Amino acid sequence: MHFGPSLKSILVGLAVVATVRDVGALTLTLDYRYDTSGFFSATSADGQARRAVLEGSASVLEGLFSDTLSAITPAGDNQFYARVESPGTGSQVELPNLVVPVDQVLVFVGARNLESGVLAVTSVGGYSAAGSPEFLATAAARGQTGALLGQATDFGPWGGSIAFASGTGVNWYVDADPSSTEGFSGYDLFSVALHEMTHLLGFGTADSWDDRVQGTTFMGPATVSLWGGGAGLDPDLAHWKEGTTSTAPGTSDLQEAAMDPTLAAGVRKVLTRLDVAALSDVGWTPIPQAVPLPASAPLLLAALAGLVPLLRRARNS
Numbered sequence: 001m002h003f004g005p006s007l008k009s010i011l012v013g014l015a016v017v018a019t020v021r022d023v024g025a026l027t028l029t030l031d032y033r034y035d036t037s038g039f040f041s042a043t044s045a046d047g048q049a050r051r052a053v054l055e056g057s058a059s060v061l062e063g064l065f066s067d068t069l070s071a072i073t074p075a076g077d078n079q080f081y082a083r084v085e086s087p088g089t090g091s092q093v094e095l096p097n098l099v100v101p102v103d104q105v106l107v108f109v110g111a112r113n114l115e116s117g118v119l120a121v122t123s124v125g126g127y128s129a130a131g132s133p134e135f136l137a138t139a140a141a142r143g144q145t146g147a148l149l150g151q152a153t154d155f156g157p158w159g160g161s162i163a164f165a166s167g168t169g170v171n172w173y174v175d176a177d178p179s180s181t182e183g184f185s186g187y188d189l190f191s192v193a194l195h196e197m198t199h200l201l202g203f204g205t206a207d208s209w210d211d212r213v214q215g216t217t218f219m220g221p222a223t224v225s226l227w228g229g230g231a232g233l234d235p236d237l238a239h240w241k242e243g244t245t246s247t248a249p250g251t252s253d254l255q256e257a258a259m260d261p262t263l264a265a266g267v268r269k270v271l272t273r274l275d276v277a278a279l280s281d282v283g284w285t286p287i288p289q290a291v292p293l294p295a296s297a298p299l300l301l302a303a304l305a306g307l308v309p310l311l312r313r314a315r316n317s
């Protein structure tokens with residue numbers, strides 16, 4: 001399901017990422033401190049290839065949006081205790097006085113055995129904070145003031161965690177070159193990482209998402225404009241309805257949306273216009289004419305596996 005980089009393509013990819021990062025400020029910072037199983041080990045070829053794939057998925061999102069996020073800098077009476085599910089163990093960990101640099105969303109990444117049929121689990125970070133009103137507002141919204149409204153219109157997260165399935169039942173495809181469109185078997189790590197990172201940016205998880213859900217329909221204005229009305233949701237209200245299709249930006253190719261609940265083996269899914277519209281509705285500001293990765297979605301196998309049935313939220317201040 002994903003692509004993995006050869007050394008040459010990694011270098012090419014990094015050059016592209018650097019160009020994209022000149023355009024937008026948003027940075028998804030991948031942190032492997034809780035990768036206790038070594039799935040992403042920096043000292044193994046497999047781990048390096050998997051890391052490169054995740055960097056590629058992060059760079060897609062970074063290249064789409066121009067938001068600036070305030071730093072969370074605890075000091076003195078201003079205290080910030082972040083909490084998140086460890087991707088390596090599934091237990092909650094606390095990070096006292098975590099510093100979150102400007103424009104960065106921190107993504108703790110790891111792998112563990114997940115229940116059968118689940119490819120990955122995203123845990124949106126929670127926190128406790130104390131201090132000045134300004135500090136508390138920054139902890140909650142990072143300068144995205146629409147996130148503080150009773151009916152939220154924006155989202156300014158510090159980050160969270162993503163756990164990928166490491167059991168023997170999941171055959172990952174680690175693509176050495178995400179820009180190519182070869183057929184493959186297995187589950188595409190690139191597509192799954194992109195899906196989970198999109199959840200961390202608020203799809204199905206932010207208050208500004210919840211406040212646009214009416215019944216089983218998402219009513220964000222950009223989505224309604226694109227879709228000609230509200231877009232139907234899965235019963236979990238955190239994904240599009242199963243089988244929803246849209247087009248990849250820059251193409252007229254129909255593809256199952258990245259943010260429906262499942263991914264088949266042998267399939268690459270990029271973010272479609274519908275997926276991007278929803279992120280815009282959550283509060284992210286699209287960069288005009290952002291160029292996504294080429295779409296490729298060869299359908300080779302029919303087995304479906306759930307992407308993220310678990311969306312945990314824990315927030316208080």
Ligand SMILES: [Zn+2]
Pocket residue numbers: 195199238239260261307308309
């Ligand atoms: Zn999901």
